[in-house]
Amino acid sequence: MPDKKAKTVKPASDAVEILHRRFFEGKPARLKNLEEARANEEIARKIHELRAAVALAQTQLAKLIGTTASVICRLEDADYEGHSLAMLRRIAGALNQRIEIRFIPIRRSA
């Protein structure tokens, strides 16, 4: 490894380390898990609401996307952590919707 101590220049590696530090210091494991838990819960709720909105039973929605009720039930469980893009798309497709995915900047408040 080349040894650089440049004060004047800012190698890309520095930026990486900074980002890395922000990632792990500014976002403790607990916070991150919390956010993930919330996200999962939100997805579960959206699926449930979507299904409820069209008044389908889990069994019916299951048939629409080619699976079983127990799978739908699992998806609507707020504690389920295995949500996938593939499944969301299948549900959206069956209900004549599409999935939109956006990256949204998080403003780190103080």
Add this chain to the structure above:
Amino acid sequence: MPDKKAKTVKPASDAVEILHRRFFEGKPARLKNLEEARANEEIARKIHELRAAVALAQTQLAKLIGTTASVICRLEDADYEGHSLAMLRRIAGALNQRIEIRFIPIRRSA
């Protein structure tokens, strides 16, 4: 480097769409695949743009999310069909962003 321009894509899009529409008219299954292909392409592009925006090499982003450059490369490949929520979240998290997922009604027919 294989064709990976991510600048302007407007010009040819019209003609391409017309051709595809004629070819796939009345064939939902294929249309659906087309939509999926587009969605995948869009995700790949978004990841690439996001990484480019913060001026990170694939290797650097890879380290941020705890993986290798070949994985990032795969994600940025427009033909990759294995995009997952989990990976998108990891990338978003590393870049101080969050993933927003929406179900959006499609108005069919016309």
Add this chain to the structure above:
DNA sequence: TTGAAATTTCGCAACATTGCGAATAAACTG
């Protein structure tokens, strides 16, 4: 209360995504 439909939980096989190194190609620097 009773029965039927709907939902929930569990376990495991099948399938899909990720990890990761190594080799190749391309882009960049001097």
Add this chain to the structure above:
DNA sequence: CAGTTTATTCGCAATGTTGCGAAATTTCAA
């Protein structure tokens, strides 16, 4: 040009997600 960094491709093991039946629980209407 050679040397360095970056990007791409491939294969396979490891991990994660889905499929699905069966049984337990809840909901609901009669």
